[in-house]
Every structure is written in C-alpha cells, then in structure tokens.
Amino acid sequence: MRKALTMLVLALVLPAGAALADDDCRVPMADWQPREAVMALAQERGWTISGIKIDDGCYEVRGTDAEGHQIRVKIDPGNLDLVEMRIRYRDRDGRRSGPPEGNHD
16 A cells, blocks of 8 residues: 555656746747747847757847857746746856856846
8 A cells, every 4th residue: 555655746746847947949930939039038138149049949149148159048938038048158268167156047
C-alpha cells in the first residue's frame, strides 16, 4: 500500500515540476507581435541584434547588450516578456569572465 501511495504522489508531482521548468512559448501565431516590435524592444534596451529566429515557439534574439556583452534572449511572442536571458560577460581585453560584482543574473 505504501509503495502504491508513493507511486501515486510521484505521478502527480513530476508533471507539475516539468511544466514549471518549461521555457517554451505557446502563443497562437495570430496573437504574435511582429518582428519589428521585437527590434523596437531591443533598441529600447540598448541591444544590438545580430539575429532573430524562432525557437520553441519563442522569439530568440542574439546580439550584444549596451555594455557589449553577448546575449541570447528568449522572448514571448504574444506579450514580448523575457522568458530567458543568457549573458556572456567579457572583460576589457575581450576575454570571457564571470558576472560583474553584485550582478548575478
């Protein structure tokens, strides 16, 4: 009985955890913002875009941020919220480094 109860709890909990970790966008194409809106968002944030593509139903933007660090950002195509952002920090000599002091994004 105890084993069956454990299996039941795992069966109920595991799918919920997987859904929370999901970074896919599930917006119908009819509700997508145009690429021009993504480019305007990037300009507002001081990003320089090297490419925009679609990945897992999200816009994926690659480029550099205002400080010159390489970025890769997943953006929800419906409301243009940031889903995920990765920054590759560089030091003054162009070498890869960790995040600046006090910034652990």
